Amino acid sequence: MKKTAWSKLIRRTHMYLxxxxxxxxxxxxxxxxxxxxxxxxxxxxxxAQFEKVEEREYKAVFSDDIEPREAGLQILRDxxxxxxxxVGQNQKLTAxxxxxxxxxxxxxxxxxxxxxxxxxxxxxQKTTTTSLLVGLHLKHGIGHPGIAADLWGIIxxxxxxxxxxxxxxxxxxxxxxxxxxxxxxxxxxxGIGLFLLFMFTV
Numbered sequence: 001m002k003k004t005a006w007s008k009l010i011r012r013t014h015m016y017l018x019x020x021x022x023x024x025x026x027x028x029x030x031x032x033x034x035x036x037x038x039x040x041x042x043x044x045x046x047x048a049q050f051e052k053v054e055e056r057e058y059k060a061v062f063s064d065d066i067e068p069r070e071a072g073l074q075i076l077r078d079x080x081x082x083x084x085x086x087v088g089q090n091q092k093l094t095a096x097x098x099x100x101x102x103x104x105x106x107x108x109x110x111x112x113x114x115x116x117x118x119x120x121x122x123x124x125q126k127t128t129t130t131s132l133l134v135g136l137h138l139k140h141g142i143g144h145p146g147i148a149a150d151l152w153g154i155i156x157x158x159x160x161x162x163x164x165x166x167x168x169x170x171x172x173x174x175x176x177x178x179x180x181x182x183x184x185x186x187x188x189x190x191g192i193g194l195f196l197l198f199m200f201t202v
Contacts, residue, residue: 007176014169017162024159031137034130041130048131050110050123058113058120062093072100075113079120084139084149105136 018025034041041047060078062071072087075098084103091098093115102109110123125131140153174184 010169010172021162027136031133049126053124054122059118075100
């Protein structure tokens with residue numbers, strides 16, 4: 001393939017990939033701003049505030065050697081709340097409380113199971129712009145029940161590949177434009193220098 005054809009392909013891929021991933025990049029940019037200025041957005045309170053939405057009787061039988069994640073999956077299935085979730089791997093069903101975190105984009109939930117009392121208490125996060133952005137930033141897929149979670153995870157992999165591609169394609173375009181080579185070199189060396197400085201001093 002001729003150099004001009006390669007150049008066109010790289011530039012078009014650079015552009016269309018950026019356009020396709022725009023929603024994810026906007027979410028990660030805004031949520032990272034929230035993380036970086038946590039005190040301002042939290043007002044001294046946790047960003048994730050939950051409120052009780054339901055309490056119900058729940059009796060379940062688990063195998064003696066069941067893993068925490070499998071127990072969490074069984075609880076969600078019994079409550080008809082399947083989907084992306086996580087549980088603390090150090091939790092035990094013999095403890096007073098066993099918590100399953102249902103990782104929803106809008107209104108994440110915490111399902112607290114009380115084995116000795118045969119009940120569950122369900123809490124849901126209050127949805128605000130801040131909590132929504134943070135929740136989307138932390139949301140991940142692959143390995144969770146449901147095809148939607150896997151597709152989300154695949155797109156996150158594409159975001160990672162996209163960012164690496166933008167770096168490499170940016171270098172390609174910089175080398176292609178002769179008048180920009182000097183200031184391009186200044187930019188890349190300055191960036192690397194500051195990165196190394198902060199990495200060892202901050």
